Each structure stands twice: as structure tokens, then as C-alpha cells.
Amino acid sequence: MKAIVSPKYGSPDALRFLEVAKPVPRDDEVLIKVHAASVNAFDWHALTADVFLVRLMGGGLLKPKNPRPGEDVAGTVEAVGRNVQQFKPGDDVFGDLCECGCGGFAEYVCTRENALVLKPANMTFEQAAAVPMAAVTALHGLRDVGQIQPRQKVLINGASGGVGTFAVQIAKSFGAEVTAVCSTKNLEQARELGADHVIDYTQEDFTRSGQRYDLIFAANGYHPLSAYKRALSPKGTYVVAGGALAQIMQAMLLGRWMSQTGGKKMAALTSRPKQKDLDYIRGLLEDGKVTPVIDRRYPLSDVVEAFRYFGQGHARGKVVITMEPANR
Incomplete structure (x- = not known):
């Protein structure tokens, strides 16, 4: 499968678009076919280490400890581990993977079920990926x-x-x-x-x-x-x-x-993702009280350009990554 890897700290040029092995879910994990992801300030700081605390707080002193960026994802469950109870293959889901190893900038990703909730039926995958x-x-x-x-x-x-x-x-x-x-x-x-x-x-x-x-x-x-x-x-x-x-x-x-x-x-504010809070947001989305704002969309192969744009600091709403070619 195709995935984005960040083997070192630096500018967006440090990101690599590579062919890697498709992950296999563990007993407590869900395998997601990713349809869309989005860029957050968290991703930018993890890549550039412009805040030195990133290195000191577990990011890795000399290079990223976790070379798989991408927290926000939306996609379809392809397989589940034997201990998974909340989801089944075919479910459309979205979530924040920052507590589960990240890796959302890829065609497939494995994560724990408590990082996900069901995608609202009135949201596209791109909209859902902009949310968590x-x-x-x-x-x-x-x-x-x-x-x-x-x-x-x-x-x-x-x-x-x-x-x-x-x-x-x-x-x-x-x-x-x-x-x-x-x-x-x-x-x-x-x-x-x-x-x-x-x-x-x-x-x-x-x-x-x-x-x-x-x-x-x-x-x-x-x-x-x-x-x-x-x-x-x-x-x-x-x-x-x-x-x-x-x-x-x-x-x-x-x-x-x-x-x-x-x-x-x-x-x-120090914020950590909680499934119950994302589920609360899902209710607001379904009721039409909250609608994500998407500024630009980039295909996975153009993640470097997406990060360059995000790094300018002028994005209106979210920058979304799609698994298909997209118009900006």
C-alpha cells in the first residue's frame, strides 16, 4: 500500500511517499481502508520539531520515534480483531489516532476501536476526516x-x-x-x-x-x-x-x-481524544449544528504540498488529504 513516512525532522520535504506493507490488525484492533485524512498543527509540530518540547515529550530526540504521521482519518472497516466488539467490516468510521500510533496518511491503518466512532450518514468521508x-x-x-x-x-x-x-x-x-x-x-x-x-x-x-x-x-x-x-x-x-x-x-x-x-x-488547554467526546461531536454533526470547513484537498501523493500550504498559517478551516486525485 502507499503511505507517507517521516524518517527525520525537517521541512515538508522530509516526508516520503512510499510503498509499505499493509498492516494486519491485532486482536484489539480495527483495520481501516482510509478514504480521507486531514492535517493538524499536531502533524506540523511532529514533523518540524519547531517546538523543542516535541523531542523531549516522547517524540524522539534526534529523529521521530514514530515515523507514521496522520491522526485524523475517515474510512471503512475492512477487518477486525477477535476482541473487537464495537465495529464490524463494512462500517464507515472516523476518529483521532494520536493515542494509537497515528499512521493516518496511508491507504490502510490499524487502530484500537476506542479511537473511532461511526461516521454520520450526512457527512462525506472528507468532511468527517476534517473533524476529530x-x-x-x-x-x-x-x-x-x-x-x-x-x-x-x-x-x-x-x-x-x-x-x-x-x-x-x-x-x-x-x-x-x-x-x-x-x-x-x-x-x-x-x-x-x-x-x-x-x-x-x-x-x-x-x-x-x-x-x-x-x-x-x-x-x-x-x-x-x-x-x-x-x-x-x-x-x-x-x-x-x-x-x-x-x-x-x-x-x-x-x-x-x-x-x-x-x-x-x-x-x-491540554487536550486528549476521548471516544465519548467524539461521539458527542458526531451528534452535533448529525443535527446540523456543526459543519466542517474545508479549505483545500490534496491527494495522498501531494502531502508535501499540503504541508507547505498548511505551514503558511493561512488555511481557512481544514486541509484534507484524499486517497484519490483531488482538485485544490
Whole structure:
């Protein structure tokens, strides 16, 4: 079968499109014929090691410990191990494989059944592949850390990217009043996703507007922590899920200390996939409350180009990898 392999850290040129052995499922695994996958910031950091912590936290000091990239997949179950109970051959599924060895950028992949849920019938494989990591990250940040409530004023900073587009819709599903922050070209998209208010960050700094928010979710976080704190209501919460490393580290190292003064909570999100959370997202997809945004599609053989585009940092929604030739 064809698969993408990353034998060393580096630029997208380090990726290799190779013929490898088709995997065989273990007793507790499912073999999936992959129809589509998607690129996440997780993949970018694992490839480039631009965040040195990737090497220190199990990624491999000198080269990737796991050379098989790709977390988000959607496909059809081809075979199951004898201990698998939730799925059978022919089931259409999607999931996040980051806790199960990854390997989603391939024609076939094996994974544990608890990494998967059934694909919604109203979603294409490409749409489903765009969902798992980004949507669950947004859910964890808003619901679990941010403790979002109906009628709260919620601001999504970085509302046009993979996590941000899901965050806008998930926040609306909880009944919040949502303000989306993005660039000029993405304002209309944010409105279409359900944002009640939009702010063009090239024209306005929301941290200096005087408006206060009950919850700020930073899918991209480029302001100092003190600026975010200024924009919170007296009991507000700030959650950072992505963006500049300096802001993420600041929230991780100083957030607890800053949360002890003034009643405002400052937190950095650490998110791990859970089957029950992806199943919750599946319900939102089936109900039409959440729809994935796909910017571009690339065939598996063009993963290098897909990563180059993703690395520019301007993707609107998700970049999807297909197992068939695709128009960009």
C-alpha cells in the first residue's frame, strides 16, 4: 500500500511517499481502508520539531520515534480483531489516532476501536476526516476548561482556522453570544458559521475596545496574557489552545498565578481524544449544528504540498488529504 513516512525532522520535504506493507490488525484492533485524512498543527509540530518540547515529550530526540504521521482519518472497516466488539467490516468510521500510533496518511491503518466512532450518514468521508482533533480540542476548551454557559459572551480568537471554525459553532450550540476574531477576508465565513459579532483584527484590537467577555477561547493566541485578562469580565475565563509558543508557555507557567488575583481564570488547554467526546461531536454533526470547513484537498501523493500550504498559517478551516486525485 502507499503511505507517507517521516524518517527525520525537517521541512515538508522530509516526508516520503512510499510503498509499505499493509498492516494486519491485532486482536484489539480495527483495520481501516482510509478514504480521507486531514492535517493538524499536531502533524506540523511532529514533523518540524519547531517546538523543542516535541523531542523531549516522547517524540524522539534526534529523529521521530514514530515515523507514521496522520491522526485524523475517515474510512471503512475492512477487518477486525477477535476482541473487537464495537465495529464490524463494512462500517464507515472516523476518529483521532494520536493515542494509537497515528499512521493516518496511508491507504490502510490499524487502530484500537476506542479511537473511532461511526461516521454520520450526512457527512462525506472528507468532511468527517476534517473533524476529530480540531473539533474535540474546541469542545474541551469551551466546555471542560471554559465551562461555557448559555447566554455568556464568548470570544473566539483565531476563528477562521481548523479549531476556530469548530469553536464558533460549538459555542453557538451551547447558546452563547459569540464574537469571532479573524482577518478581513474571513469575516463573512465567520458570520455564516453563526457568529453574532465579528471583529477584523487588522482593524481593531479587541483587548483595547472596552468590551468584556465571560470566556475567551484563543485558537490563535498572539496577545500578552495581561491583555487577554483585561478583556475578561470579573469572573471570566481565558483558554489558549494554539498560536504563538510564547503565549502558550506564558499561560502554562503563569496562568495559575494570574488566576489567583482578581477572580479571573487563565488556562492553557491540554487536550486528549476521548471516544465519548467524539461521539458527542458526531451528534452535533448529525443535527446540523456543526459543519466542517474545508479549505483545500490534496491527494495522498501531494502531502508535501499540503504541508507547505498548511505551514503558511493561512488555511481557512481544514486541509484534507484524499486517497484519490483531488482538485485544490
